[in-house]
Amino acid sequence: MAGDADFESTLQLVMRQIYTSCDVDNTNRAPISQLIEFIKPHMLGDLSALDHLKYLLEFNNEDGYISSEVFYSVMTQWAKKVANSDHEDFNDISPNNLDTIDEKHLPYTQSTPRASFGQKLLSSECLLNISGASANLSVIQSKDTNTVGKTTFEDQINRLEYQLNKCTNELEMVKLQLAASEEHNENLQADLERCKTRLMSEQQVNEHLQKNKAYCEELKDEICQSKKEIESLRTKLQQCEKDRNYMSTYVKDLEQEIGKLENRCKQYVENEQRVKSELCDIRAELDNNEQKMIELNKANEGLKAELNMNKTKIIDLTSENNELLDYRTHNLEKTSARRFSSSTAYAPRFSDSFRDIGSEEELSFGYQTNVSLLSPCMSLQAELSQVNFPIDEATREYIESLKSENRALKTKFEELTKETDHLYKEISKLEENIEQLEKAVKKSELDRDELEKRYKNTNGNSENALVAEIQNKLAKLQDEYAELQRKYASKELEVEEHNKKFNFEVAYKNAQKELNEKCQMLANLQKETNDYKSTICKLTTDNRSLETAMEELNKKLKKAEDVSYLNKNIEDVASQVQTHIDRKNEVMGELAKQTETLRDSIKVLEDKLRDKDNEVENLEKILKSQENIKNIMWRDNSDLRKQIEVLTVEKQKLTEEVHDLTICSETINNEVTSFHESTQMLCDKIANLTDENKKLEDRVMEI
Structure with a gap:
């Protein structure tokens, strides 16, 4: 009974110290997780009992906190159960199953802010070893106070021998554990050095990738600039088309005016002949x-x-x-x-003369x-x-x-x-009619002279103004093309310098195969980007050739502005040119799509680089924490393999796209050659039309 009283008194002291050390604010509410973490280092040999204690403490405590009264009652019951239980579980620990001990359960920092109470409790090994230490205390105290018989001493001796054997076994186990921990420490140091070397290589790779990232950003900027230039060229081309349409409409209007004036001249001639x-x-x-x-x-x-x-x-x-x-x-x-x-008789009349x-x-x-x-x-x-x-x-x-x-x-x-x-x-x-007719004839002659002068002045001024405007536009376009050629030449030199500076493939061949494969993939991507750039340059040259052809067509169309029946041929040529321009726009759209795919691939590579940075940070954390390095390395290797497989698939896709682009470029070249032949045919037609135009002008001058 006295031993039980001493056991209970010591148990109460220990429980009070545990609870007060975990109840920092003295609110009579201690967190259960903190109490378990405090007891856990002393119960590593009997984790099932510790789990049972955790279950008892968390029962009917959903908020994760427990009061002192409930803790004391649950703890006393649990301690009695542990004291009455068998100790076979403690003997199962052997040097063979040392690897089964999870190193995560060992605390790295002090779990409570009261370091003095925790260190006092942890320094006494028998405070929480209730199954053995509490029995020893009770036996020693019973020895001093009570005189028992021989049986009790024999029992005590047997118990002490059992404890001694147990301690020797534990000591051997600790020695084996220490040797295993030393070996594990050596392995960890080797892994640490290996990780350091790998970290250095990863840092170098990261620098290389950052440089490649900067190069990719420069390529993006160049692609954006090229797109802007292409858009500006498109706008200029559209403006040229608008000018051409305006000129064609203006030519039509002039031809209509010329027809009207010719009709009026014919009418004047007929009127003059009729008047004559x-x-x-x-x-x-x-x-x-x-x-x-x-x-x-x-x-x-x-x-x-x-x-x-x-x-x-x-x-x-x-x-x-x-x-x-x-x-x-x-x-x-x-x-x-x-x-x-007379009063005589009546004298007769004269009958005759x-x-x-x-x-x-x-x-x-x-x-x-x-x-x-x-x-x-x-x-x-x-x-x-x-x-x-x-x-x-x-x-x-x-x-x-x-x-x-x-x-x-x-x-x-x-x-x-x-x-x-x-x-x-x-x-x-x-006479009056004759005078009026003579006046009308004189007026008609004067009007005809004025109309001829106006027609000549208007045609000459308009043609000179249009020719000057178009020559200015052509000069501006030629200057812009020269500037673009200079920019492209400088950009190509910069790209060559970057390729010479950032060619790190040879330096890392012997370091690691995975990094070599990544470098090769990056080199392939650079080559593919260069190929795409070369294709873009070819397309730009084709665009320039098309624009030069368009300029030549515009020049030749300007020569045939005064011809009335040339409009139909010009409209046919414009429709053909529009179809070629539409095809060129389609090709440019495909190139834009391919550039977008390249951007997406670059973004994927950036994401991968970010993932690699995160992996490097995780490796640093792992080196600090010294946990699960091998598993993480295996995972990294598996992730790298998966990434390599994904990159190979992407490479195949990119090769297919490059093949499609080459086919498309060949079709474009064929179309350009056919267009050049058609332009030559049109040039011949326009030359014939110019000859006919000259003949018509000579006839008009004779008229």
Whole structure:
């Protein structure tokens, strides 16, 4: 009973010290993991009991903390179970199964902040060895206090012998463990040196990879610059195409204007010919009219002469009639005077002209008196109306015939005057029309001269301006191409210098096979990048040749701008060039895709380098911790093998892509040759068209 009391008292002291050392903040809540770690170094021989203790402590404690009361109760029960259990598990440890001890369970640092309490507990080997040390304490104390019999001493002796054998076995086990640990330490040192050498080689490889990474970044920058240059060339090409389209549209407009002007010139020529024909007709009509006027003037003069003759005749006739009338009136007066004055019988009338011959003096006297009585203003009809005497029918008919002739002559005279006036008016109108036609002809000639001058000036100025602009653009493009060639030459020299500087393949052949394979892979990748670069250079040269061909075509198209029927051929050529440009764009797209694949492969290599850096850091950590180096080396080797396999697969893919690129480049070269032949054919056609254009210009100049 006393031994049990001492056991319990010592156990309580130990448990209190353990709990107080783990309960740093004195909150009566200690972490279970920290308590287990504190007890673990003293229970390495009976880990199953320690696991059972952990299970008991974690039971109904989900937060990972435990109070002192629960810890003390659980610990006392566990200690009693351990004390009553068999010790065969401790005897199972032998030098053969030393490797089964896991070195991870050994603590590397102090588990508690209270170093004094922990060191005191760990310095006393019998504090937690409850199965053996607690029994020894109880036996020693029972020896001092109580006197037991011989049986108890024998039991104690047997127990001590058992403990002594156990201690010797443990000592041998410790010696063997120490020897094994020394051998393990030597192996670890050898592994450490090997890892140091490997770390040095890895550092060198890392430096080499960093240099390669920098070189890859430079290549990326060059590829980006080349892409930018290609894009700028594309934009320039598009601008040239736009200019070409603009020029073609401008040429079409000029041709349309030329056609319009030619039509207008034709119309002016036709109008001029028509006006000339009209002038000829008008001149002929004028000549005819002049002849008619001459004839009419002659006829008019004849009519005037006839009229004068008729007037003289009328005057003569009127004078004769007047004389006859005077004579007869005188006779009538005489007879009337005789009738009314004489009272003789009625005298008979004169039957004829011979009856009153004897009385002529009387008649003349009567005529004179009668004429003196008549007024000079009185007409013949008035006189005849005053005189009421019978007139002969012959004289009356003769008088009427004279009157009718007089009227007819007057009407003819009026008609002739009207005709002459009408002819004079027509002549004046014809003269006015002739003047207007002459003015219109002069204006048409002036307009035609002005149009020809404007056409020549506009065509000359526009052609000179366009030629100057296109020459400036061509000069700029040539300067840019020269700069690009210089840049590419400098970049190629830099690449050669980098290849000479960073060729570390020979230095690491004898170091490690894996690193050699990686270096070879990197060299292959560099070669492939150089091949890609050479293909890009070839494509750029092809692009330049195509652009030179395009420039030559543009120059030759400029020579044939004034030809009207050249538009169809130019459109066909433009469609062919557009198809070739589309093919070139497709090839450039494929190259862009391949550059993207190269970027992806470079990114994969960068990721691999990062992984290698991480592996080097892990190796450093492993060298510090000295744990599981061999397993990690085997894993690294397996990972490296896998990476090598992946790299071989990628290499095969890249070779296939390079093969496809070579096929594509051959097809492009064939297309370029065919395009060059087609351009030569087009040049011949354009030369023929220029000759025809010159002929047309000569015809136009002759017109």
